[in-house]
Amino acid sequence: MEGQSWQLENPILGLIVVGAIFVLFYVVGYLSNRKSKSAKELYVGGSNVGAITNGLAMASTYMSLATFLGITALILQLQVPFIMLWIQLILAIPLITIIYGTSLRRMGAFSPTHFIRDRYGVTASIIAALFMILVSVMYALGQMIGIAITFETLLGIPYITGLFIFGILIVGYITIGGMAGATNNAAIQMVIIALMFIVPLAAIMKAIGATGWYFPPLLYSDMVPAMLDALPTFFDYQFSPKWYFSIIPALTIGALGLPHLAMRVYTASSLKSARLAMVWFAFILGLVFSATYAMGFVGVFATTTQGVTISDADADKLTIILNMVYNPEWVTALVIAGAISAGLSTLSGNLLAIGALISQDIIATLKPDIQQRLSLRIGFVAIFLGGIVSILLAINPPAFLVVSILWAFGLAGVTNAPLIIVGVWWKEANKFGAIAASVVGGIIYIIVSPFVFPSIVLTGHGVTDGMGLSGAMLAVPISFILLIVISYITNRMPSLSGKLTKQADIELIERIHGWKDIKAYRYNSTLGASITVVVSAAIAIWALMPWGM
């Protein structure tokens, strides 16, 4: 990796700060998880996490290293359209909570795949689990890359060395901590992230001369005239409404399929607590997201009006570079600690999801008689191996950190979200529809991504295809259509009725919505399913039409 010119002059200072937070996280992880004797404790923290802790942990799990590194880089590259894209990511936990989170919490699920297994059977759940492992690894990969870049900046040590040393240290901490440790740590990490991002940003804004430095997330309008003079196009939307619309299937629906976010809802001590956690999540995430846009704005402002030069290769380091330029070294060291915290909290969520997916959703599904102790051990090994795989994949990283993460959102949106959403709300959905939706949708999404067949893409606009916006706009609706249509047809084929578990499905759906009786009219709307198919078909056709980019 390049960018050696941007380094702390006194790396010892940075090391002390990062070392101190590592010790803190290890201690909290160890103390929180020493009683983890069951899978429920390991993966959902015993389902007794309070609302404020959980809300902060949700925000921190979601707010990955991208907050410190990738987002600002893409604001530097794409400017306002990327901010518009990022804003809706705040919808993830509220939508998960109201659409299916509370239902799955009522069911006592460890992961979304747990629901898919009970709802659609073993084959569908293993396919979904494999896709979710891919999603989680892609996501974890983004964090590993970011952490290695941060250490490279901090210490000036080669990217690969930093990746292996710190990657393994981090994976160790997550394996020791389990979900209880991850949740308590994530709540602490959220406070660190917010402070280490917003306070130094205030100092940068003060140094630049912004009068609203005392509340950085929103008070930087006095810099707008100078920005418009230097870069009149900064506020331009640049893309068509179609581009803005494609954000919904790719990222809004995509976030609904992310296992590590949904698992946070299941850790709540009650449904009321899960809903209150959603409120805390929205408040704190909105605060830090708004500060991120301000940081991106200040970054573009500094490069266009203040003579700060940042090369393309260094774009991911914008936040750290701005601190190096405008703040004392010890502040930059604290910002780096904040960035590491952000990476750690997300990585914990990803790796715990991988652990739950492999041990609970694949191995325990195939071998239901497995002993609890062995299952727990497999979980720990899976968490560790997931970390190692993401370290190995990070050896040759993509150019922009966030692109790989956002592409993973789309994959989750295609392969998992439809199965969960339709499965919770429509009794007719069955395993044939689910398998077809996940497999065909997933394959289409992968084929039209620029990573496998660079010539088969929908827009030809690198970042739009790379982030999965165009691919998800085609594949997500196809997935919904396949799930509904194939379920509807196969439910009416007498030859297949022996292979379906209609009564068990009906009972499960009534139960997870809180009902103690069964009524035929509930969650059985053919009209609702038909409207979903028609709207999905229109969106898929729109995705195939020229994008004009």
Added chain:
Amino acid sequence: MKAYKKEVQFTIWMTAAFILVGNVGLIFSIFPVDAMLFGFPVMYIVPILMGWFGVFLLTLVAGKIGNRIDDDIERENDALGQADEAKEV
């Protein structure tokens, strides 16, 4: 029946409301506005404010209504005949 209808309608309308306030940029890309608010272009600051405070307010509403619907479902469950309860539980 009442609580079920409420649950379905709440989920549909609340989902739509969340998607709308989180994607104000989409609305402005269709209907551009050339004005300033609080010193920023409207098309920049309104999506940011809605994406924070709008979503925050909706979570408050969603939490309150969600809890109330849970109570309604519980009440309808309790209203079931004892024989039914014994059969279904």
